[in-house]
Amino acid sequence: MKFRNGPNGVHLFDRLSGLNVLVDELRPKEAVWSTSPRQVSIALTNVCDLHCSYCYAPKHKASLHTDQVLDWLKELDTEGCLGIGFGGGEPTLHPDFLDICKRAAGETQLAVTFTTHGHRLTPQLVGSLKGSIHFARISVDGVGRTYEEQRGKQFASLLRGMESIATLSPFGINVVVNGRTVAELDAMSELAQKVGASELLLLPQQATKAVANMDGVVGRALLDWVSHYRGKVRLPAASD
Template identity: 25%
Template sequence: MMAILYPALKMLRNYVRARYFFKPAPLWLDFRVTNKCNHHCAYCSIPSHTADEMTTGEVKTVIDKTKHIANWVLITGGECLLRRDIGEIVDYIKTTTDMQVTVNTNMFLLQETFEKIRGADFLFFSIDGREETHDAYRCKGSYSKVIEGLEFLKHSRSTMRGLLSLTVLHKGTQKSDLEHVLQLSDQYSFGANFQLIRHYSASGRSQEIDSHNAYGLDLLDYLLEQKSRGRFITNTTKNLKILKDIACDINIIPCYSGRLFCYITSEGKVALCFSRPDHDRYLNLRDKRVTFEMALQRLTEIRPERQRCPGCTCTTPIELATFSFFDFQMISETLRTFGWGTQPK
């Protein structure tokens, strides 16, 4: 009972602090443990970033400094499975904190590293549509690696839950791309999460991908219909509905970067979000003098500069901002998705 009750109370505490007292209390940490990657995706500039990446000990220090506040942590990159100590990192989080751990991977190294990350709660991986679309944006053969990974997980007897993500990148995206991901979700019993990009100017590669208003509202209507039919879509209903309005105006929801979520860079800086990883005033948790509270307070000083930021590119920031409306149905859906209730069949 306490395994469920304590995280739920911790989440409620953080929500109240952020929503009503305007205090930074991130529910979600997006933790980039490396910039290195074995892909070169058309919409991602992370592998081109140079950084003095943290050692295993420094990563553990960051975890120790953040564990009393955050509920969830996403371990990402780059390709986080390229780190030889990825298993040690996952195990440390699971044995010393109450945070739920999601590992984000492109699946290329899954079978070789699976035993290292078996203890994670979720595995998050992307499919950009059908095979030809996916390979075009990533690299030839990458789609087949995802399918191999799905088959491997199916027979692994792992308790790890999977989240398939589809990133809508271009105006040519069809319902068939969405349905393809939903069929994979049905087949392998993994949740389907749709990253409906509005802007990607903050990625540093906006000249390569023009994704302004990249998705049609009919796609959102289709997802809402499929969710109402019981398909395991992890975007909440309220989130999908509000995305239709965000397509016209990104500023209809408040920005909760630094308050309900934050981003930790591979060199240890606590940043507002994935879309804004660089700022000369961010504090670094590698510094023994810097606490997580100090770094979050610095974000509250920086955040007003970003109120009209067009960089919301993925679901998590928008979901958490929508979460601020305290909609009971949305909270219920979120708890079921993250394991605090009955998972949809």
């Protein structure tokens, strides 16, 4: 169990169970408030083997140095950060991805999470990561042919990735919402429930050189879908 002091009280967090409790009867003095963000995301590498049109990750091939990342994590941990999320690019393409996750889990009290496209989750990688990952996120933009057109990868391969991730840790599904995927929100929420995902995170498409921001028509359809949603899988806010 980790404690984090702040202006709203004392935050208790257990990375194994995901338990989050804010004890607001306690008001720590400002001098002991945590100085780090509650959650930090780190793009381990810009490298990715997919070419999604709505990808806004920088395209030059840069990766962070492992020791530098671990130094940051230890400092964040000491200063009261609760969790770290590795992304990219595709974080599993960082040459030291496994080592970084193991050291992050073993040398800090941070909850370790990562976001992946899911096509590199071999049984060997998943087996080696077990115990070092507290939550994972997999990107699912549409089902069947829509997914294949959006991501340029076989949907069957994504399904295998989801099967693998389900054996690793609790996991959530990330969806880029645009004119194609908004029509498949029902199908994706059903899929999320079927594969055992605990969250469905809806991310409005952001403009890149190749695509525009999610437009108003899609935005209204998204709001309408969310307001009528009765599914069992939680819809977190992007800031959760």
